[in-house]
Amino acid sequence: MNTAQKLARNGGPALLEAMKFVTICRSRDPQADYPHIGDLQWWCRDGSLDDQQNWHFWYQENGEALALGIVNGNEIVCLLHPDFRTHERYLMVRQWGVQRIKERALEQGENQYEIWEQAWGLASDDDLGMASFLEHEGYERQEKYYHCYRRPLIEPVPAPVLPAGFTLRPIAGEAEAEMRAALQRDAFFPRGSKTYKEATLRQLAVMQMPQYDPQLDLMILAPDGTPAAGCICWVDPVNRVGLFEPVGTRPQFRRQGLATALMLGGLQRLRERGMQAALVTGEHPGKEEKNTEFTSSRFIYEAVGFQLLCRVYMYHKVFAMTA
Numbered sequence: 011m012n013t014a015q016k017l018a019r020n021g022g023p024a025l026l027e028a029m030k031f032v033t034i035c036r037s038r039d040p041q042a043d044y045p046h047i048g049d050l051q052w053w054c055r056d057g058s059l060d061d062q063q064n065w066h067f068w069y070q071e072n073g074e075a076l077a078l079g080i081v082n083g084n085e086i087v088c089l090l091h092p093d094f095r096t097h098e099r100y101l102m103v104r105q106w107g108v109q110r111i112k113e114r115a116l117e118q119g120e121n122q123y124e125i126w127e128q129a130w131g132l133a134s135d136d137d138l139g140m141a142s143f144l145e146h147e148g149y150e151r152q153e154k155y156y157h158c159y160r161r162p163l164i165e166p167v168p169a170p171v172l173p174a175g176f177t178l179r180p181i182a183g184e185a186e187a188e189m190r191a192a193l194q195r196d197a198f199f200p201r202g203s204k205t206y207k208e209a210t211l212r213q214l215a216v217m218q219m220p221q222y223d224p225q226l227d228l229m230i231l232a233p234d235g236t237p238a239a240g241c242i243c244w245v246d247p248v249n250r251v252g253l254f255e256p257v258g259t260r261p262q263f264r265r266q267g268l269a270t271a272l273m274l275g276g277l278q279r280l281r282e283r284g285m286q287a288a289l290v291t292g293e294h295p296g297k298e299e300k301n302t303e304f305t306s307s308r309f310i311y312e313a314v315g316f317q318l319l320c321r322v323y324m325y326h327k328v329f330a331m332t333a
Contacts, residue, residue: 020218021054024065029220031067031075032089036249039092043158043320046289048244048253051219053082055212066106068099079103081110085126115331124328125149141323149325156324157292157308159316163252163281170271170278175233178275180225187213190229193237197258221245226283228276230268238263243276245283252280254290257307269310277314290316 021028029047036044053059059082068077076094080087086107090099108125115123127149129140141151170178181190188210195202195209203209216222226243239259245252254276259269273290280288292307 020057020215021051021059022062022065024062024067025050025054025059026220027067027075028065028078028080031078031091033246033248034075035089035091036246036251040249040251041319042092043322044089045087046244046251046253046255047221047246048242048255051221051244052216052242052255053080054219055215057215058083063110066103066110068102070094077103079106079110081107081114083126084111084124085128086111087128112329112331121331122328123331124326127325129323129325141325144325147327149327152324152326154293154295154324156322157294157311158319158322159290159292159311160319161277161288161290161311161314161316163277163285163287167277167281168274170274171267172230172271173266173268176230176238176268176271178228178230178271181227181229183224184214184217187217189237190227190240193229193240193260194256194258196260197240198256216242226276226279228272228279230272232263236260239268239272241272241276243280243288245280245285247284250284250286252276252283252285252288254288257290269307270313273310273314288316291322 028050032044032047032050035042036046059065059080064081066079067075070076074091076091077099078087078089080089086104088100088103088107090096090103104127111123111125127144129144129151145151172178181187188206191203191209191213192206194213195206203212217224217227221244222242223245226245228241228243229237230239232238237260239257241254241257243252243254254273257269257273259272277288290311292311294308
């Protein structure tokens with residue numbers, strides 16, 4: 011199946027255009043908070059972004075994109091080209107997103123709609139004004155937040171060390187899609203797929219993405235052959251930056267060093283593909299004493315050499331439907 015055929019099924023033509031756009035943006039401003047092309051493909055796995063109305067581009071007179079809006083569920087993603095980043099353009103993209111979510115709620119007969127937006131800051135927690143803007147608009151900051159990490163890949167990566175009997179290998183194509191999906195579902199339930207069938211459909215969709223590489227879809231198997239941990243690595247060959255999305259371990263196999271070994275194996279493969287750096291994002295519930303399951307990711311990422319780039323806060327607001 012060629013790239014055009016894959017795009018017709020997953021994300022549509024807008025995905026390819028969006029991948030081109032974020033690649034250009036990252037090349038112009040490597041430190042900015044642009045999604046990796048792997049992020050875009052991962053977002054498309056449930057089919058919600060197949061609807062081309064959930065993407066919108068703004069173009070210069072020469073045909074080059076200067077802004078992109080994405081409605082991903084009830085979240086608005088506003089992306090501006092580094093050379094055209096102004097508050098006015100951000101408001102333009104954001105207003106399109108608000109209207110799109112409202113239109114969709116009207117179509118479904120809802121009497122209200124909710125919107126999620128992000129505000130990101132530097133590692134010191136100094137924001138860029140977005141938090142103040144959203145709070146002024148009546149949004150509430152959620153307890154949960156995200157840490158974005160980066161690791162250079164100039165130097166060799168240490169070899170992964172596995173417990174006795176465990177093995178690390180790439181997935182063996184679509185024949186193992188159901189097995190890989192069950193691992194993903196168990197690692198992330200209840201935040202992930204609700205059923206194993208849904209998880210399998212999402213895994214198959216991921217495997218049809220234009221830049222998915224089964225050699226970068228890794229699993230660690232227990233001595234009895236049970237998939238214990240898994241991750242997918244994505245490459246941006248233009249900017250030479252890799253991405254881990256997702257990384258997960260089944261609950262019964264946690265605290266055995268599997269995620270550390272898995273990421274070291276992924277980092278080695280990314281470096282072999284010519285990547286000069288890797289990215290990963292970790293979710294944190296806000297109050298670490300509530301749930302150590304997800305805050306532990308911070309220690310794993312730091313143990314394999316990742317450094318904190320920024321913290322991303324989620325803001326939420328419910329709107330009553332108006333004419």
